[in-house]
Amino acid sequence: MGRPARVIALALVGLLIAACGGAGPSSQDRLANGTLIVGLSQEPAIMNPWVSEGNLQATHSLTLPVLYPLWRLTPEFEYEPLLLDGEPEVTEDPFTVTYRLKEEATWSDGVPITAEDIRFTLETCLNEDFAIAVRAGCEKVDMEASEVVDDKTFRMVFTEPYAPWRSLFSNAAGSILPAHVLEGEDFDDVWDDGLTVASGPYEFESWNRGQQMTLTRNENFWGEETPGFDRVVLRFIEDSTVQVQALRGREIDMLSSQPQIDLVDQVGGLDGVEHEVVAGGVWEFFEFNHGVETLEHDFVREAIAMGIDRNQLTDVLIGQMNPDAEPLQSLVYVNSQPEYEPAFDRWEFDPEGARTLLEDNGCVQGDDGIYSCDGVRLSVDYAYTSGNELRELQFVIIQSYMKDIGIELNSQTQDAATFFGDLWPSGVDGAWELFNQAWLNTADPNPSLGFWECEGSMNFRSYCNEEVDELIAASRTELDPARRAELLHEADDLMAADLPALPLYQSPVFLAWSSQVVGPQTNPTDWGPFWNIEEWGPR
Numbered sequence: 166m167g168r169p170a171r172v173i174a175l176a177l178v179g180l181l182i183a184a185c186g187g188a189g190p191s192s193q194d195r196l197a198n199g200t201l202i203v204g205l206s207q208e209p210a211i212m213n214p215w216v217s218e219g220n221l222q223a224t225h226s227l228t229l230p231v232l233y234p235l236w237r238l239t240p241e242f243e244y245e246p247l248l249l250d251g252e253p254e255v256t257e258d259p260f261t262v263t264y265r266l267k268e269e270a271t272w273s274d275g276v277p278i279t280a281e282d283i284r285f286t287l288e289t290c291l292n293e294d295f296a297i298a299v300r301a302g303c304e305k306v307d308m309e310a311s312e313v314v315d316d317k318t319f320r321m322v323f324t325e326p327y328a329p330w331r332s333l334f335s336n337a338a339g340s341i342l343p344a345h346v347l348e349g350e351d352f353d354d355v356w357d358d359g360l361t362v363a364s365g366p367y368e369f370e371s372w373n374r375g376q377q378m379t380l381t382r383n384e385n386f387w388g389e390e391t392p393g394f395d396r397v398v399l400r401f402i403e404d405s406t407v408q409v410q411a412l413r414g415r416e417i418d419m420l421s422s423q424p425q426i427d428l429v430d431q432v433g434g435l436d437g438v439e440h441e442v443v444a445g446g447v448w449e450f451f452e453f454n455h456g457v458e459t460l461e462h463d464f465v466r467e468a469i470a471m472g473i474d475r476n477q478l479t480d481v482l483i484g485q486m487n488p489d490a491e492p493l494q495s496l497v498y499v500n501s502q503p504e505y506e507p508a509f510d511r512w513e514f515d516p517e518g519a520r521t522l523l524e525d526n527g528c529v530q531g532d533d534g535i536y537s538c539d540g541v542r543l544s545v546d547y548a549y550t551s552g553n554e555l556r557e558l559q560f561v562i563i564q565s566y567m568k569d570i571g572i573e574l575n576s577q578t579q580d581a582a583t584f585f586g587d588l589w590p591s592g593v594d595g596a597w598e599l600f601n602q603a604w605l606n607t608a609d610p611n612p613s614l615g616f617w618e619c620e621g622s623m624n625f626r627s628y629c630n631e632e633v634d635e636l637i638a639a640s641r642t643e644l645d646p647a648r649r650a651e652l653l654h655e656a657d658d659l660m661a662a663d664l665p666a667l668p669l670y671q672s673p674v675f676l677a678w679s680s681q682v683v684g685p686q687t688n689p690t691d692w693g694p695f696w697n698i699e700e701w702g703p704r
Contacts, residue, residue: 192415196681196703199395203694204408204417206553208375208401210586213356214337215289217298217622218586225337225605226421226693227399230380233364234341235264235283235334238690242446242502242608244331248278248341248364250317255330259310260323262330268317269387272343273363280319285344286334287311287321295352299622301615302333305641326642328649329611336607336691340364366392366699377401386699393684393702403552403581412438412677419678419685421694423447423603425554429486432677442486445674445689446606448499449559451547451599452666454592456627459545460599464526465538466664469545469599470512471519472570478562479670482555486673493668496617497657499606500671504650508657509668519570528571536571544573548588549601551578556601559669574599592625600626603672605691610653611641612691617656617665628665680704 195202207223214224214232229237236244246252248270254263270278289295290303310322323330333339343362347355355361360369366388367380378399382392400417402408405425411417413435422428424442432440453466460466475492483490491500494507524530528538536543547563549556564574577597579588588596604613614637615621619629636656643649660666676687676694684701688694 192418192679193681193703196394196418196679199703200398201394201396201419201682201701202398202400202417204400204402204411204420204422206401206403206405206408206422207581208378210582211357212359212369212372213352214340215295215297215299215342216353217296217590218353219298223581223585225691226695227378228337228340228360229365229692230367230397230695230698231360231363231365231369231383232337232340234336234339236331237696238335238608238688238692239696240443240686240688240690242690244335244608257326259307260326260330261320262323263314263318263320266317266319267387270364271385271387272345273368273383273385274346275385276343276345277316278341278343278364279316280313281316282341282344283319283321284311284313285348286340286342289342289347289352292352297622299338299612299615301611301622302327302329326644328641328644328646329609332607332609332611336612338612366390367397370396375401388699390699392699397698403550405552405554415679418682419676419694421676423553423555424483424486424673424675428554429675437680438677439680440675440677441687442673442675443687443689444487444490444501444671445687446499446501446691447603447672447674447689448493448606449601449603449669449672450493450496450666451601451669452592452626453628453664454595454598454600454626455665456593457595457598458541459543462526462538463664464522465543467512468519468522468570469567469572470509470664470667471515471522472572473563473566473667474514475512475669476514478559481562482559483670483673486675490670490673493670495657496660496666496668497610497614497653502606504653506654506657508654508661511661512667516566516570523571530571534568534571535573542573543571544575545598546575546577547599547601548577548579548584548597550581550584552580559601590625593627605693607691614640617660626665628663630659630663633659633663 209219209224211219214228233247235248237247239245248266250265250267305323305327307322307324312320314320346362363383366386368383370379370381372378380397382395405428408420408422409431412420453460479490479492494509498505523536528536530536567574615623618634633656636652640649640652674687674689678685681704683704688696
């Protein structure tokens with residue numbers, strides 16, 4: 166058995182230790198009294214889901230019960246009208262979408278949600294004075310031609326055909342904003358600590374940073390369902406072992422977390438707890454920072470890609486939870502989407518070829534087995550979130566693969582809020598070299614394409630390929646779905662050659678909840694576990 170396999174086996178032995186202890190007091194009384202406690206593995210840096218300083222993944226899931234976009238995504242990756250009164254009217258020449266809001270839709274302070282709010286939301290998205298995280302689509306709207314037709318109707322005229330128009334207002338970074346509350350405010354700062362008004366079933370009440378956030382029922386919620394809980398407490402628990410202990414001890418009633426090696430098995434053995442594991446839109450990958458000395462050479466990035474056995478990595482980390490899991494071979498689509506094509510399968514596991522590639526490019530192996538290239542020792546920092554057992558094991562395995570090909574890999578960990586709020590955006594300044602994270606695909610890939618564009622809102626890795634930019638831009642105006650997928654496949658092929666990132670696998674989505682709670686359903690889209698929170702209640 167080779168050394169990587171031995172390291173994997175030892176790591177598994179160390180991590181697959183079932184937690185012990187008996188069940189704590191029942192949470193039935195707490196639930197019956199109207200309070201639900203949910204354990205979450207991530208905390209945002211700020212609450213405003215539109216601005217770039219926040220942790221987008223955490224902020225998305227936390228704000229959607231409070232702040233609604235026009236659409237929501239169902240577990241089947243289908244767009245469902247939310248604030249909208251049915252499907253919009255779509256016409257061409259010019260490309261126009263006419264939205265009609267539900268008559269009964271109101272803000273939590275009783276003010277109606279109107280077409281003026283859509284206008285204000287678009288103007289905020291386009292305001293370059295604000296640090297908007299995702300502007301995709303907003304810049305395609307002709308604001309002079311667009312108009313408020315009446316209180317509940319907004320006609321949006323685009324400057325050109327825009328294929329992913331439904332994705333423009335389908336997640337938290339696209340929620341409709343309250344003009345009567347935010348007009349004239351500094352949008353970058355106004356929601357750092359909490360949302361001041363709600364359009365969804367719950368309102369923001371308080372945030373004890375590092376510990377928990379509390380939402381209370383919106384008494385002016387206009388939806389068909391009346392929320393079943395008076396209060397939902399979101400407790401931040403990064404460590405997966407502590408998550409299981411909290412669920413076992415009935416300290417929390419529900420858990421949403423990234424699946425870990427033994428997390429699913431442990432939760433499955435708990436009495437009175439239900440859970441679901443489904444293949445989702447979450448995809449695991451690590452990014453290469455093209456702006457740092459160790460990774461600016463193509464051959465170094467290529468050697469790293471060749472040195473990792475992604476089939477074995479997927480089997481070890483995901484196979485126990487999803488036996489059908491395969492390595493992800495795309496930065497555009499996940500395996501479960503019909504448009505998926507394996508662009509990155511060119512990087513087969515070839516450690517000998519990786520070492521040869523380094524030597525053919527003049528790299529010299531030192532006495533410690535680590536190569537130096539042009540006088541630069543291949544010692545690379547690998548950043549990932551702390552307290553995540555799956556990522557910790559993943560690092561150990563990849564570190565072993567890298568040592569086998571003469572590259573030293575160093576652990577660089579941070580808590581989730583610092584990881585996404587401070588470290589990731591600082592990649593443009595060289596704060597990290599390899600950055601391991603997961604992202605969420607939506608029904609349309611467009612929201613994630615900003616990762617790879619030269620001036621993309623989420624490109625912190627100093628990567629730029631103008632041909633990729635052109636293909637992505639063309640995909641946004643191509644209304645034929647088949648041709649649009651072809652354009653994105655071409656872009657994916659180019660990125661597979663450039664290696665701005667290496668996709669690893671499509672993660673399972675995990676949700677567990679007390680059998681005393683009804684309504685939860687796993688949602689693999691970026692709407693996350695709270696997509697139908699208004700339907701939850703005590704049994």
